[in-house]
Amino acid sequence: MKMIIAYIRPEQLPDVKDALFEADIKQFSATTVMGTAPKTEQRMYRGVKREVSLFRRVRLEIILHDEKVEASMEAIAKGSKESGGAGRIFVTDVVDALKPWTGERGEAAL
Amino acid sequence: MKMIIAYIRPEQLPDVKDALFEADIKQFSATTVMGTAPKTEQRMYRGVKREVSLFRRVRLEIILHDEKVEASMEAIAKGSKESGGAGRIFVTDVVDALKPWTGERGEAAL
Amino acid sequence: MKMIIAYIRPEQLPDVKDALFEADIKQFSATTVMGTAPKTEQRMYRGVKREVSLFRRVRLEIILHDEKVEASMEAIAKGSKESGGAGRIFVTDVVDALKPWTGERGEAAL
Amino acid sequence: MEFNAIDTLWIIMAAILVFFMQAGFGMVEAGLVRTKNTANVLMKNVLDFCFAVLAYFIFGYAIMYGSEGAFAGTSGWFMMGITESPVEGVPVEAFWFFQAVFAGAAATIVAGAVAERMKFVAYLAYSFVISAVIYPVVGHWVWGGGWLADLNFHDFAGSTVVHAVGGVAALMGAIRLGPRIGRFNKDGSPNVISGHNLPLVMLGVFILWFGWFGFNAGSTLGFGDPVSVSRIIMNTALAPSTGAIFAMAIAWIKYGKPDLSLALNGALAGLVGITAPCAVVGGVDALIIGAVAGILVIYGNIWLNAWRVDDPVGAVPVHAINGIWGTLAVGLFGKASLGAPLDGLFYGGGFEQLGIQALGTTASLLFVAVTMWIVFKVIDMIIGMRVSRETELRGLDLDEHGQESYSGFQIFTTE
Amino acid sequence: MEFNAIDTLWIIMAAILVFFMQAGFGMVEAGLVRTKNTANVLMKNVLDFCFAVLAYFIFGYAIMYGSEGAFAGTSGWFMMGITESPVEGVPVEAFWFFQAVFAGAAATIVAGAVAERMKFVAYLAYSFVISAVIYPVVGHWVWGGGWLADLNFHDFAGSTVVHAVGGVAALMGAIRLGPRIGRFNKDGSPNVISGHNLPLVMLGVFILWFGWFGFNAGSTLGFGDPVSVSRIIMNTALAPSTGAIFAMAIAWIKYGKPDLSLALNGALAGLVGITAPCAVVGGVDALIIGAVAGILVIYGNIWLNAWRVDDPVGAVPVHAINGIWGTLAVGLFGKASLGAPLDGLFYGGGFEQLGIQALGTTASLLFVAVTMWIVFKVIDMIIGMRVSRETELRGLDLDEHGQESYSGFQIFTTE
Amino acid sequence: MEFNAIDTLWIIMAAILVFFMQAGFGMVEAGLVRTKNTANVLMKNVLDFCFAVLAYFIFGYAIMYGSEGAFAGTSGWFMMGITESPVEGVPVEAFWFFQAVFAGAAATIVAGAVAERMKFVAYLAYSFVISAVIYPVVGHWVWGGGWLADLNFHDFAGSTVVHAVGGVAALMGAIRLGPRIGRFNKDGSPNVISGHNLPLVMLGVFILWFGWFGFNAGSTLGFGDPVSVSRIIMNTALAPSTGAIFAMAIAWIKYGKPDLSLALNGALAGLVGITAPCAVVGGVDALIIGAVAGILVIYGNIWLNAWRVDDPVGAVPVHAINGIWGTLAVGLFGKASLGAPLDGLFYGGGFEQLGIQALGTTASLLFVAVTMWIVFKVIDMIIGMRVSRETELRGLDLDEHGQESYSGFQIFTTE
Ligand SMILES: Nc1ncnc2c1ncn2[C@@H]1O[C@H](COP(=O)(O)OP(=O)(O)O)[C@@H](O)[C@H]1O
Ligand SMILES: Nc1ncnc2c1ncn2[C@@H]1O[C@H](COP(=O)(O)OP(=O)(O)O)[C@@H](O)[C@H]1O
Numbered sequence A, B, C: 001m002k003m004i005i006a007y008i009r010p011e012q013l014p015d016v017k018d019a020l021f022e023a024d025i026k027q028f029s030a031t032t033v034m035g036t037a038p039k040t041e042q043r044m045y046r047g048v049k050r051e052v053s054l055f056r057r058v059r060l061e062i063i064l065h066d067e068k069v070e071a072s073m074e075a076i077a078k079g080s081k082e083s084g085g086a087g088r089i090f091v092t093d094v095v096d097a098l099k100p101w102t103g104e105r106g107e108a109a110l
Numbered sequence D, E, F: 001m002e003f004n005a006i007d008t009l010w011i012i013m014a015a016i017l018v019f020f021m022q023a024g025f026g027m028v029e030a031g032l033v034r035t036k037n038t039a040n041v042l043m044k045n046v047l048d049f050c051f052a053v054l055a056y057f058i059f060g061y062a063i064m065y066g067s068e069g070a071f072a073g074t075s076g077w078f079m080m081g082i083t084e085s086p087v088e089g090v091p092v093e094a095f096w097f098f099q100a101v102f103a104g105a106a107a108t109i110v111a112g113a114v115a116e117r118m119k120f121v122a123y124l125a126y127s128f129v130i131s132a133v134i135y136p137v138v139g140h141w142v143w144g145g146g147w148l149a150d151l152n153f154h155d156f157a158g159s160t161v162v163h164a165v166g167g168v169a170a171l172m173g174a175i176r177l178g179p180r181i182g183r184f185n186k187d188g189s190p191n192v193i194s195g196h197n198l199p200l201v202m203l204g205v206f207i208l209w210f211g212w213f214g215f216n217a218g219s220t221l222g223f224g225d226p227v228s229v230s231r232i233i234m235n236t237a238l239a240p241s242t243g244a245i246f247a248m249a250i251a252w253i254k255y256g257k258p259d260l261s262l263a264l265n266g267a268l269a270g271l272v273g274i275t276a277p278c279a280v281v282g283g284v285d286a287l288i289i290g291a292v293a294g295i296l297v298i299y300g301n302i303w304l305n306a307w308r309v310d311d312p313v314g315a316v317p318v319h320a321i322n323g324i325w326g327t328l329a330v331g332l333f334g335k336a337s338l339g340a341p342l343d344g345l346f347y348g349g350g351f352e353q354l355g356i357q358a359l360g361t362t363a364s365l366l367f368v369a370v371t372m373w374i375v376f377k378v379i380d381m382i383i384g385m386r387v388s389r390e391t392e393l394r395g396l397d398l399d400e401h402g403q404e405s406y407s408g409f410q411i412f413t414t415e
């Protein structure tokens, strides 16, 4: 099992969601995070400038079978491309899983 | 060291928290996430239907000693059962830790 | 590649951010989490007491090259020390990465 | 007929201010519930006012002012055949409007106490009945020429007629429904369920106070006596001030910190307390009446917790307890020279007026308690009062209205 | 000249209430857009009022009341040389203020319909033009002694002059701009874009209703006839009540759940519907007019979705459709005995007044539709109407104002 | 005595509007601070009004209107022995209420400037002193028959007496407290600390503007001169409009984008600027006075940043700087024909009135600056002015009130 952690832009979420569903990846979670960007942005408030260095991004977390990792990466890439590109995808290992209400463990619990 | 990532329903948090405390697991973190569900739900707004496919869930993150993994899983399962069941638990590896203000490293830093 | 997960207090974020930037760690993400603390706190609302056991914390997630792990830990420790200390840092493994819009994989994708 | 422009203008302006109190109730109640039930409580507020207007047009006015029986009026359904108001020089349409917004206020007091668990459709049924029948009957007794008016019961702007009536209805509703899930522990000790938006509560209280100047001073039903109107206005500024200060102070002493929502409850308590006596007491009396109201609201809150009655917004301590207090205060502080039927106890008038006040408020509230208990019972049998456990956990907004009050904000439901 | 204190006082108080409607519009519109466009829509609300005041001072009043041509007035720019108001006993400054806040209301109706995608500077240009020229021309026709006034077209407080004018301008704006990104699918079916803050919407609707008492009853332009003022006030309470109830009921039947924002739209629809006939119909008529308005607002919303017009706040169903309905209602329910030019169809007066009403509203709205279409076209050519796709996605607050409406709350932008 | 109904009614209505400004101040201040200090600033707003009412009842009125000494009145504590108001035909209770809400306004201006760092209990002490003594003394000088009244100093509705007094007290408070943690960098350059809720700010400004019609036009203290009241109303619409437009324009030019909170500050600046001259200038003058006010508020903001004074809501530029500007404007634009003591500089009256205005405002503000400095010093010594660093970081809501303003929303504290 692997865990995909992907960072996309908020406006990309609908398309990425659809692309994941199409790739038959139907379970995941999304959070808002504040993330860095290559360039800071200048904003104003009551006449005072400020450099904003953290921007709103969406973090996806998807735990899936090893063989679905490539498909999920492609889906995210495809979904995010449609509305502007960029983003990052990371992969980590998952060693165990449990579906508490069935008692299934490991791969079976996905 | 392991990291438990558990997804539960918001209303289960109080019971799960108590169950974890009882199992002597006293350090963890919780976030709100938007997560998928087996079935979508229909909502209305100003006469327009919409399929909602992401629901509010709580994500728990617990880093703990290997020998506490089973106990924590049981506690989460028990706590969430009391208020409706369901949810998922995943386990990943943690390779190091640091308590910055004491300088303790690794297992000792938990 | 490693993933640093660090928990700090909200008011430490500006200093920690600066310290990370100084250590040439320019990509990370931050979320608000509710986390446990050694002691609960008593609050009041309309004359009723309550024990608060979850507090607002900031969770940093930083994926970086193995050789930067120590530097990042030091930066976080330094940044958080300036405004009060405490916090936790954990390290997990990252097995792969992808920059979708360039196609770079693995270490190169950071 | 000759109409008096300035009297009519004053009643209309006052009624418009009272109308706006509806928004105040809405903001207070919305702010003190959780995000997941906010749209529901707002919807109840909007609709109970609309039903009050309709019910008071069709039935309420006829019962309250239609004719002069001891118990209830019986003519003028749909306002038909009614061509004159009881107030000389004021067109009946203006008088009707002033009375209709009062009916709306009485009805909406309940929304807060039954919030976060009462079914929307059950609430609609309740709100029609109170505005069509129950409130008008009590109103008739006191203001419409009924038996309490004959006894010289003095409730100038409605500490009993509006507030205690609404407050006791709220108490009946809260008792029948039982507390929200998680509000009390198994050992009976209370838990905190925090209101989600205190700025709205503050705004709501100030809207209410703003409207209350119309509520009290408009109850002169004219501008023939500028001094009386002026005195009422002054008292309506003084009593809530000490109400807020004393509620804050007592909370500070008892709990270690000054609580915003209790201080705001204190201001409302002072307003309810001065509502009956506002025309017949002096400024210093108003300060005292408000201070006592502020103290009562804190203890009322404690009693409710002790009895395990769950009243999310404090409607009972504010409106029921202080409605009674305000009514009795006429018998304590009232001055015949300012228009009270008799001097009050503290001004040498003995216990007579106090006795009448106690009788009037007791009779009215018993009537309300009994009838509302039956009304809620019947509603419960026919459509059910309380939402399911599942709906309560998910929030009434989603299950009853299929929508959420806030969108885009990340909501941490269990906080 | 002799001035009448009570008439002047009434007009001023009414105008102050109408002024406050600006805040109501602001809250409704802010609450029904997304967090990322909130400051932008608020800014538009603030500035369109400021521009309306300025434009109505410099040009608008001269066109509307400056002299008595059939088409438009032509003197009194900058209010210079104007020493008397058309209303005997009322100083021109008070009369100007009453008219200026009406102009502001007409202008601001558009803000909601074009929200979340119209450029700020384009909106400023639009708002100056409508207040300086377009609204005053229609106002002149109906209220300033123009050709519709001569025909006995009766629009007491402005169902057509203010609301339908604003509503049709809103429709033109919404059509020209096209829908927001994601509002309609490729197959034309509509998507939900939820408003971000329903408590603000409820508050806004009650502020509007509160102000509407001044809007309708102040249009008596004096207090010489207390009965008429009182009747207007009563009708302004009745019609929105049935409006909200019927809108809620229809939505409940059609969609399975009672929707808060549609019920609130229903209340506003009832208010718009009663605006023209408020002085010349009875209470039961008002109940019916409101009920129909509540039904129309639901179907209006459906039609807009079917035509793929994106109106985030429902400005078109509320103000345009019900503005027309209210104007026609004069020809259906009006009573000569209450001051209507002729009895309406349902009171034995035949089709004559109805015909005049239909003519008047058609002519006015055609004029507005054509001129506004041109205005928007010109604005589009010179400065561009719509923000870039990127700005729309990021939100107008950040790109147009460099700031966000909320800070500290965690915002989940795509929810 | 014979009372005049319409004068009394007008003063009461105006005072009720002014009362509501308290909610406006509350919303503006709440919206411009961070979530973690919102309940605290609201609590200060509620309580400073309650204390103002109490203090003005016990001490304030006696000092301001109790008797006619040059420096201060000395009789009528607790309103005892006072049976007549200075205004013929108006009951003293109505007059007291009108004055008390003015005292409340002066007091509450400070809350915003000292927000997010001043101790609650210290604030309570301050608010009692300003309403009991400092504001009444200046009020006595100008309106209560004191030495400035004798000199023909003209401050019609209180640009100096209310706004500059409050604004200078705010400045003293902000200076004594020092800036919030993180507001200025080590090199003195300013940082942004964003307000958390701009819709509340917009609402608050419109509530203030709404109330200001009562503030200015009610200061006629009667309705004997309908033209004067009407002119004041018109000017109170015109000046803030150009104030907002010019503040927006200047900000747009200087910073590249139109800033909502600065435009709103501009509207308030226009209101403060027109407060003194509202009765004695024409419409075009009002437009100019407002425009200058809008420009001044932007530069005032820049100066404060340059001097490293931290004023979270802009109380000093709005109330202090424009209070002075409004007072001087009487000497520039005033017309004797409209009731000014002398024609202003621009209308051929020379420098005389301008000199009197400058003297009056300087004397008043020096008095306030010195006394407030001492008051804050004493409060600092006895109870401490500023919360601890830890409390400031965690937020005053938690440490001073043990509660949070919002619940259920996920809050990103450092954003
Ligand atoms: N090494 C990293 N560690 C943690 N988070 C990262 C890292 N790199 C990128 N991110 C997250 O991914 C988001 C998107 O990054 P990037 O693609 O560089 O920016 P953009 O979306 O602006 O093109 C960042 O805002 C951050 O939240
Ligand atoms: N494979 C997965 N990857 C990431 N998150 C998951 C995965 N499976 C489940 N989740 C998270 O767990 C939550 C609960 O899932 P599930 O138990 O299937 O739903 P429910 O709580 O509705 O019964 C989901 O909403 C989602 O946030």
Ligand SMILES: Nc1ncnc2c1ncn2[C@@H]1O[C@H](COP(=O)(O)OP(=O)(O)O)[C@@H](O)[C@H]1O
Pocket: B027, B028, B029, B030, B061, B062, B063, B064, B110, C007, C008, C009, C033, C034, C035, C036, C037, C038, C055, C057, C085, C086, C087, C088
């Ligand atoms: N073992 C753990 N698992 C998950 N989260 C943890 C763990 N230990 C600490 N945390 C997170 O780190 C935060 C800070 O912890 P700690 O340093 O103990 O508290 P404090 O910041 O109050 O000194 C906690 O609130 C929690 O969110």
